[in-house]
Amino acid sequence: MHKKNPDIYFLSENNLPFSDFLHFGMSTDCVIFGYKDKSLRVLLIQRGAEPYLDNWAIPGDLVYPEEDLDSSADRILQHLTGLENIYFEQFHTFGRVDRHPVGRVITVGYYSLVRTDNHKPVASTWAKEVKWFDINELPPLGFDHEEILQKALANLRKKVRTEPIGFELLPEKFTLLELQGVYEALLNMRFDKPNFRKKILSMDLVTPLNEVESNVAHRPAKLFNFDKERYDARKKNEISFEL
């Protein structure tokens, strides 16, 4: 697969043979966010192998030789959650020379948003345990995963202000107060209920359903869903989402 041609595509100043440049390991790590009980959570695994045996870590894997980066992330997500069509997004690549004890492994960081209600993460040979952690009560992590996780969170918090991805954390049908809870957890701030409602409704991106909550000890709330088609159509015309 790798034909050799020492003059190709790098500065002439260095005298290293071309083959020395093809010994990188490549992995993807997926920071999986969920939402439950008014707080933001992250799915972590407890490692079942050295290095960092028994340490908590962000789920990830080496990239296969004939696999795109996004496919790799998608594969990890499906393995771990059993879900398809999960929202995920590449956010940063980490390549410190000494970041991996086994060799020069570059990792591409992804974050992902899942609806925690409809899946049970499962342990496997490479992960002794899989568990949701509140974003404010994280265990120590192996590798450079603390840095990766914090950067994922920072990127998510930026993204969430300009694109309507908060919905990915909720079931298809949700109430406006649930949506408010998601944004309060994501951004770690409080919103005024009437104003939040007005803002969301004025965007005209959520559709009211002819359905309400049931079995609640108060007036049942109306259910809504997110109108992705309308958003996509509008995005083409340069209209954006801002919170």
Add this chain to the structure above:
Amino acid sequence: MHKKNPDIYFLSENNLPFSDFLHFGMSTDCVIFGYKDKSLRVLLIQRGAEPYLDNWAIPGDLVYPEEDLDSSADRILQHLTGLENIYFEQFHTFGRVDRHPVGRVITVGYYSLVRTDNHKPVASTWAKEVKWFDINELPPLGFDHEEILQKALANLRKKVRTEPIGFELLPEKFTLLELQGVYEALLNMRFDKPNFRKKILSMDLVTPLNEVESNVAHRPAKLFNFDKERYDARKKNEISFEL
């Protein structure tokens, strides 16, 4: 350097030997933006080697075995522009299986902002020519560089709205109308002069100097500089920049 341990850090489902996962090439590509004559420009090189001989391309290079990703980008920028302390930022990593004709090479994309007034880019063995192109008059590019360039531009346009990086395209001392020109070119839109002034001045991030333009056929404009210290101090207190 690469100790072998087939069980480490990847899903048990695959049966490929560990060594197969350490044959990635790794490069960085730097999309260098500049500003001149009211328009946004990109610095491209004309390749002096196969593949894509004579094609225009984004400057880039393979990452050295003992080199961090950021160092690699920094090295490319210094080689090409001769400048130090250039603003640059990683924005996306491109890893399509077939993106590089020579083998599996993953590239980390960076964009960079430079002051075009104080440097002359120089050709070298790996680049027949180096030239600034108006962002609206780009030549066809080799590899997947069109995609990389467009993504760099999109990321820059987002970033520029929330962080005061437009100053990196201007000399230390600039007029407010020059600053307006930068933002108009970056965002491809027009601002109202009085309102733009008010907004910038109200942020209190530019300091008026006791100096004015000279040799202009109209009332000379006051010169300002960007107060990075004040911005950094304020950033810690969660106060942000928004245009």
Add this chain to the structure above:
DNA sequence: TCAAAAGTGTTCCGAATACACCCATGC
């Protein structure tokens, strides 16, 4: 004196905020 760009002030409008209040349900 005229052109060209610097620089200021004022009005208007819409969006964000604060907050008071009423409604429906389970117990």
Add this chain to the structure above:
DNA sequence: GCATGGGTGTATTCGGAACACTTTTGA
């Protein structure tokens, strides 16, 4: 009834947009 959260209306404030106007320089 009453606790709980759902849901609505209004008054106020603040920032952005539009735009008219004055100032200073070189030629």
